Amino acid sequence: MSARWDGITRAESLLGGAVRIRHEVADAAKRYDWPELLALLSANPALINATRPGGHALYTPLHQAAHGNAPVEVVERLVAMSAWRTLRNAQGETPRDVALWRGHGRLLEVLTPVYQHDVPLGRLAAMQAHLHAVIRERVEELVTRHALRLPELEPLLEMEEAAMWFAVPGMYGGFNITLEGSGEKAHLVSESWCRVVGGSGERHEIDAEGSRLVAVGFV
Template sequence: MDVVWDGVRCAEQLRQQAALVRHSLADAAKTGDWAQVFDVLSAHSDLVNVTRLDGPSLYAPLHQAAHGGAPVAIAQRLIDMGAWRTLQNARGERPVDVAERRGHRQLLDILAPRCKHSVPLGILLRIQGLFHDVIRGRIVREFKLPEQELRLPELEPLLELDLPEMWFPVPGMYGGFRFRIDQTGVNATLISESWSRVVDGSGHRHLITSEGTKLVEEGFV
């Protein structure tokens, strides 16, 4: 099963019922109604890292747990369901940073990132910026889609995964971007494969390092 980076930010990108589910999840997490949060996630586990539609804070449920000082067991359950410890809010804070700022020291240990792969942060952010350039080049200039309605992928959560790979579906593109870290350390490499299933030969494969981006294959799919 693919790990998905859900970049949807606007309610208008979704059907009404799907938007209502996300609003319900965001409301429950903000008020600390964890029974309701887990009721929603039991049916929609893929939403564990999503944020409020049309909201500015980019708080996922684990950020809300950190903000409100939820019991450690709540944070652990969210993490067990796939919540990322390294996901950032709009201020650039991870859940552990929110908990520290709010004085919820009992959560610092459980929220401390546990990365299974290592890439120096400066190198990772450089690669991330170049990856975003690739995404914009395709969805804005090639497919004429509004980039401002999407939350582009952050790469740090990849480091938490056994297999550092995700799928980023793009509404309106009828496809998206599959991306993975192929090498780690100072020689870290990101491989991005993107396509639209309604456009023959639209496949692009890019190899991205901190030194630049190279289109290594095109025309597949």
């Protein structure tokens, strides 16, 4: 199964129970209650890279662990649960960056990303911009209404299977994004669909130069 990009930023995009559990995860992380945080994430693994609904700092549980100088074994557990070490907060900081400025040197090694794929970051950034254009072309109104955080590609470099699913509220579907190739040949394949509309599938190939619609109607 692909990893999930959590683009939710507003509580209004969720049902009440889902809002509550996200706040519980964020609260446990913020007060450095590591046993409670790990218990909540074990029960709700899809929230491992989520941020607080309505929050502005965009701290994930791993950012808070870096901020609070969590025990190394807690950070290792979060990473084992697929917390992304390349995910950035609102200030553009990775968890390692947070640990560094907080002076938590013992966490730097475990928070250093381990890349599984070799893609120049400049090429990755160009592909990300073209991906965002593809998403906005298809669901601009939903992106704006829900203030969605669009997928960032650097976490793909951490994954053995470099793929993520981006669910879009109100679309009844979303975008499956896969990184293929490496180096200057790296490119993305984006497949999007609405599961309640037959023939809605669109497949785009995306590289540093732009995007191309290569198939339609496959879902």
